[in-house]
Every structure is written in C-alpha cells, then in structure tokens.
Amino acid sequence: MKYNEARHKFIQSWGSLGTSWGISRTMAQIHALLMISPDALTTDDIMKELGISRGNVSMSLRSLIEWGIVYKDYVPGDRKEYYRSEKDVWVLATQVAKERQKRELEPVIRMLNQVKSIEEDSGQKKKIQAFKKITKDLNSFAKQSDQLLNVFTKSEEHWFFSRVKKLFGK
Amino acid sequence: MKYNEARHKFIQSWGSLGTSWGISRTMAQIHALLMISPDALTTDDIMKELGISRGNVSMSLRSLIEWGIVYKDYVPGDRKEYYRSEKDVWVLATQVAKERQKRELEPVIRMLNQVKSIEEDSGQKKKIQAFKKITKDLNSFAKQSDQLLNVFTKSEEHWFFSRVKKLFGK
DNA sequence: ATTAATTTTCAAAAATTTTTGAAAATTCAA
DNA sequence: TTGAATTTTCAAAAATTTTTGAAAATTAAT
Numbered sequence: 001m002k003y004n005e006a007r008h009k010f011i012q013s014w015g016s017l018g019t020s021w022g023i024s025r026t027m028a029q030i031h032a033l034l035m036i037s038p039d040a041l042t043t044d045d046i047m048k049e050l051g052i053s054r055g056n057v058s059m060s061l062r063s064l065i066e067w068g069i070v071y072k073d074y075v076p077g078d079r080k081e082y083y084r085s086e087k088d089v090w091v092l093a094t095q096v097a098k099e100r101q102k103r104e105l106e107p108v109i110r111m112l113n114q115v116k117s118i119e120e121d122s123g124q125k126k127k128i129q130a131f132k133k134i135t136k137d138l139n140s141f142a143k144q145s146d147q148l149l150n151v152f153t154k155s156e157e158h159w160f161f162s163r164v165k166k167l168f169g170k
Numbered sequence: 171m172k173y174n175e176a177r178h179k180f181i182q183s184w185g186s187l188g189t190s191w192g193i194s195r196t197m198a199q200i201h202a203l204l205m206i207s208p209d210a211l212t213t214d215d216i217m218k219e220l221g222i223s224r225g226n227v228s229m230s231l232r233s234l235i236e237w238g239i240v241y242k243d244y245v246p247g248d249r250k251e252y253y254r255s256e257k258d259v260w261v262l263a264t265q266v267a268k269e270r271q272k273r274e275l276e277p278v279i280r281m282l283n284q285v286k287s288i289e290e291d292s293g294q295k296k297k298i299q300a301f302k303k304i305t306k307d308l309n310s311f312a313k314q315s316d317q318l319l320n321v322f323t324k325s326e327e328h329w330f331f332s333r334v335k336k337l338f339g340k
Numbered sequence: 341a342t343t344a345a346t347t348t349t350c351a352a353a354a355a356t357t358t359t360t361g362a363a364a365a366t367t368c369a370a
Numbered sequence: 371t372t373g374a375a376t377t378t379t380c381a382a383a384a385a386t387t388t389t390t391g392a393a394a395a396t397t398a399a400t
Contacts, residue, residue, distance in 0.1 A: 003298050006285040010305065013281040019356095020192050020274050024388060038300040043347075053390045058348055079345055079398070089307040104190050111183040115176040128173050130208040135180065137259040144331045151338045161314045167337055168321045189386095194358060213377075223360045228378055249368070249375055341400105348395070355388070365378070370371105 007036065011050070026052050027060040031069065034085035040073045042080045068095040090157040101149045105142060112139040177206065181220070196222050197230040201239065204255035210243045212250045238265040260327040271319045275312060282309040 001009075011032045018028020029050050034041060041049075046057050061083055064070035069092055073082040086092050112135055121128060152160060171179075181202045188198020199220050204211060211219075216227050231253055234240035239262055243252040256262050282305055291298060322330060 001285065001288050003288050003291045003294055003301065006288045007301060009281065010285050010301070013277070017274065017278060022190050022192065026389075035304050036297070036301045038296050054347080055349075055391065056389055059389090062348085081347080087304060089304075089311045093311060104187065107183070108187055111179065115171065115180050118171050118173050118176045121173045124173055126208050127206070131173065131177060131180070131206045134205050134257060134259075141259045141263060148331060148334060151334065155338065161318065163337055164318060164321065164334060167333055168325065196359075224377080225361065225379075226359055229359090232378085251377080343400085344398095346395105346397075349393085350391105353388100353390070356385105357387080358383100358385070360383075361380105363379085363381105365376105367374105367376075369374090 010036065023063070024060070026050065026056055027063055030057065030060050031064055031085060034064075034070060034083060035087060037085070040082035040084035042082055044080075046083070067099050094153040097149055098153050101146065101153075105146055105149070109139065109142045109146065112142060180206065193233070194230070196220065196226055197233055200227065200230050201234055201255060204234075204240060204253060205257060207255070210252035210254035212252055214250075216253070237269050264323040267319055268323050271316065271323075275316055275319070279309065279312045279316065282312060 011029050014032035015025040015029040018031075019025055021028070029052075030046055033046060033049055043054060043057050043061070046052075046061075047054055050057075061070060064085075065072065069086045071084050071086070073084050075082055086095065115131075115135055116139070118128060118131070181199050184202035185195040185199040188201075189195055191198075199222075200216055203216060203219055213224060213227050213231070216222075216231075217224055231240060234255075235242065239256045241254050241256070243254050245252055256265065285301075285305055286309070288298060288301070
C-alpha cells in the first residue's frame with residue numbers, strides 16, 4: 001500500500017469511527033490528521049488537507065482541546081496558531097476515558113441516586129419492587145465501573161494491561 | 171419522590187443517555203421500560219406507555235434483540251408476542267461490551283492492520299515515520315483493549331471488579 | 341489609533357438520523 | 371383456503387446534528 005493511500009484510509013476510517021464514538025466526522029478526521037503529522041498544523045493547513053470550512057475547523061479544534069487531546073502551539077514571529085495532537089496513546093486513551101466518564105457515566109450515577117428513594121405506594125407493590133431492584137443493581141455496577149476507570153486513568157501503562165492479564169491467567 | 175416521577179425520570183434519562191451511547195432515544199427508552207417491568211410487555215403496551223409508533227417499536231425491539239438484551243416470549247393461546255428485558259446487570263453489561271467490541275473496536279483493528287504495510291517513498295521519510303509510529307501504537311493499544319474485554323466478558327461478576335480493585339490496592 | 345491578519349461566532353443550509361404510518365407480509369385459528 | 375390479528379417494511383416526514391460562510395471579534399504590528 002502506498003503512503004498516500006494508507007493516510008487517506010486512516011483519516012477516513014477514524015472519521016467514521018468518530019461518529020460511533022459520539023464525535024463528529026470532521027472532528028475525528030482533524031484528530032487523525034494531527035496524530036499522523038510530525039509537525040503542528042495551522043487552520044489553513046487543515047482546511048486544505050480535509051476540504052472543510054474554516055468555521056468547522058475552529059469549532060472542532062476547540063472541542064479537541066477541551067477533550068485534552070490537542071494542544072495549541074505559538075511560533076515566535078508568526079501570527080498563526082499551530083495545532084498539535086497528543087501522540088502518546090496511553091495519554092490519549094486516559095484523556096478520552098476521563099472525558100467519557102464525566103459525560104456518560106457520571107450522569108447515570110446521578111440519576112440513579114435520585115430515583116433511589118421512592119415513597120411507598122399501596123397499589124404498585126410489584127412494580128416498585130422491580131424498579132428498586134434494577135436501579136439498585138445498575139447503580140452498583142455503574143459505581144464499580146467508575147472506580148475501575150479511576151484505577152485505569154491513574155495507573156501507569158506498563159502496569160495496567162500486563163497486571164490485569166496476568167491476574168486472569170492469560 | 172413518587173414512583174411515577176422516578177419511573178418517568180429513569181425512562182427519560184436512559185433515553186437521552188442512549189443517544190450518547192450510539193443508540194436511538196426510543197430504543198433506549200423501550201429498553202428502560204422493559205428493564206423496570208416485572209412482566210413482559212406487548213408492542214401495544216410499549217406504544218401506549220411511550221407514545222411512539224408501531225413501526226418504531228417493531229424496529230427498536232428487533233435491534234434490542236440483536237444486541238442480545240431483550241427476549242421474545244410466547245404466551246400459549248395468545249397471538250401477541252411479549253417482550254422482556256435481560257435483568258441481570260452483569261449479563262447486560264457483557265452483552266453490550268461484546269456488541270460494542272464487534273462494532274467499534276474490531277473495525278479499528280482491521281483498519282490499522284491494513285495500513286501497517288506501506289511502501290518506501292523517498293520524499294516523505296519523516297511523514298512516513300510518524301505515520302508508522304502512531305498506527306503501530308494505536309494497534310497495540312487496540313489489541314490489548316480487545317484482550318481485556320475478552321477477559322471481562324468471560325469472567326464471573328464476583329471475580330472481576332473485586333480482583334481488579336484488590337490488584338491496584340483499592 | 342489604524343489596519344491587516346487571524347480566529348471565532350452563529351444563523352442558515354445541508355446532511356444525517358430517527359420516526360411515522362400505512363401498505364405489505366406473516367401468522368394462525370376456524 | 372379464508373380472514374382477522376399481528377408484525378414488519380420502507381418511503382416520506384420530522385427531528386436532530388453537522389457544516390458552511392460571512393460578519394463580528396480579536397490580536398498584534400506599524
């Protein structure tokens with residue numbers, strides 16, 4: 001496979017994967033482009049490479065910076081801003097895990113805590129029983145996942161996978 | 171909090187969470203409704219409870235069945251089909267993990283394997299170097315995650331969280 | 341202060357995804 | 371078979387999300 005073909009495939013695939021990970025196609029494509037770029041890129045570089053609008057690039061970059069996986073660089077004597085991706089895959093993964101924990105897991109835990117205390121209600125014994133059971137179980141699972149994610153995001157790469165694998169006899 | 175309020179909050183929240191987990195609002199709402207229902211429900215029950223169309227219920231249920239988290243029940247002497255959710259949270263979680271592994275993780279690994287072998291190209295040494303480095307690192311991480319997920323989906327509930335937590339000194 | 345370069349904002353347009361609802365298909369009892 | 375009950379399909383409509391692009395804001399050099 002030629003480099004340009006591989007590069008194109010990588011950017012396109014990362015873009016469509018982004019969609020199923022809850023980020024927009026172009027945001028993921030920009031991220032892909034920055035990951036494989038040895039040098040930091042300007043807004044215009046990105047617009048030209050991916051054929052997308054200035055506004056889109058601006059908003060997507062802000063979002064990537066909020067996710068903590070893209071950084072801004074300032075070059076002395078140059079008005080333009082340069083953007084650069086985090087390239088350490090472990091750091092990338094832990095940043096993404098932290099953000100998703102905040103956006104997806106924590107809201108569930110909050111909701112489940114809210115619905116935990118329901119008043120007695122004569123006519124609906126069975127339904128209330130079922131409701132309490134599943135929400136309690138989901139809450140317990142969600143909290144354990146939260147703890148596990150904390151272990152993951154705080155651990156050192158070297159340790160995590162190898163220790164877990166050894167633990168389960170792999 | 172009153173039961174009906176809690177129930178409403180649970181269904182609505184699960185619905186909007188579904189969106190960020192890549193399934194449609196109504197599909198997640200149907201799942202929520204079935205999880206808290208002590209008895210299996212018919213298509214008409216679900217339509218009435220959630221105020222959504224027959225077609226939507228039919229398609230969403232098929233999808234939930236494909237995910238392996240909802241089952242069809244047949245009641246003797248009744249033409250209607252009854253639907254029931256998996257209620258064991260560990261089974262739910264492992265099913266969802268398996269499906270997402272198949273839909274999200276495996277495609278990345280396939281793509282990264284494809285772009286792995288690129289021909290030498292005189293003019294682009296530095297770019298090719300950077301490309302090879304990041305795709306190799308991503309591939310290695312993706313494969314380790316895949317293995318970890320296999321450990322998770324094959325392990326017993328009791329073991330998983332407690333062993334991992336103990337391992338990391340929690 | 342003025343101006344040119346650059347970035348950001350956001351309303352409108354485009355694209356995509358979800359939902360509807362009625363027709364078609366299926367199922368099963370008589 | 372026939373036909374009523376039920377489920378499925380899918381084109382069109384609605385809702386939602388993403389993208390555009392030009393105006394406004396910001397930045398920094400002169």
